[in-house]
Amino acid sequence: MDTTQLLKGVLDLAVLAALRGGDGYGYDILRRLRSAGLAEVGDASVYGTLRRLFQAGYLTTYLVASDEGPHRKYYALNAAGREQLGQGRKVWCAFSATMDALLEDSGAAA
């Protein structure tokens, strides 16, 4: 099964979750997602998702001077973002329990 298709539906939630542990700039967030096991996640998908979540009002940003070069833009969850993460988590848990049950059943029937 193609995980990139599955990822499309949950990337918002994955990005919000990656910011729960601490603020980060784009590449940070991408690395966190990849090291968590989402190896196929694309750069452009993460930056596009960050842009959308920021516009939806779930993230705040601030600039930090970097030793290696220009300022980096850091993203942080705000109250609305944490709320969204909590909601998304509930939806995800219910959905994955439903899928698990469905797959268990069909496994037993086969």
Added chain:
Amino acid sequence: MNTTTGTSTDEVTRYLADLRAALADLPPGERDGLLEDLPEHLAEVAAEAPGSLADRLGPPAAYAAELRAAAGLRPGPADGGGPAVGSAVQRLVALADRVDRGTGRVIGYPKATEFLVLLRPAWWLLRGYLAALLLLRWYAATSLGLVPRTLPGRQ
């Protein structure tokens, strides 16, 4: 940038310019917002390993399409859909025509299809023959099937 060599800075500039061009249909504010983090990101990607940005991140047009999709924006004029499919169909039609003329030249006609049109009566004959064959098989199968048979190895 001290970690980035001159050539990779040029490459980043070029890649960014291509991204900007692929997003040219968006309102300027939207486009700038979408590209805001990318100069630093591309410089970091270019500095961390050898190989061109296009090799590692894919062509700028595909990268721009992925950015748009993830940001929830409509696909651009160059992404999939109408014009691109249209030109692919045009290319296929042109290829078929070239093959047609090429094959025709080998067998001494302007186009291979013109030769095939001449063979039309033969196609009809072949089809009639196949239909008769099928009918005969069906008839043989049903008429024999109705008669009880004793085959070797069966009761």
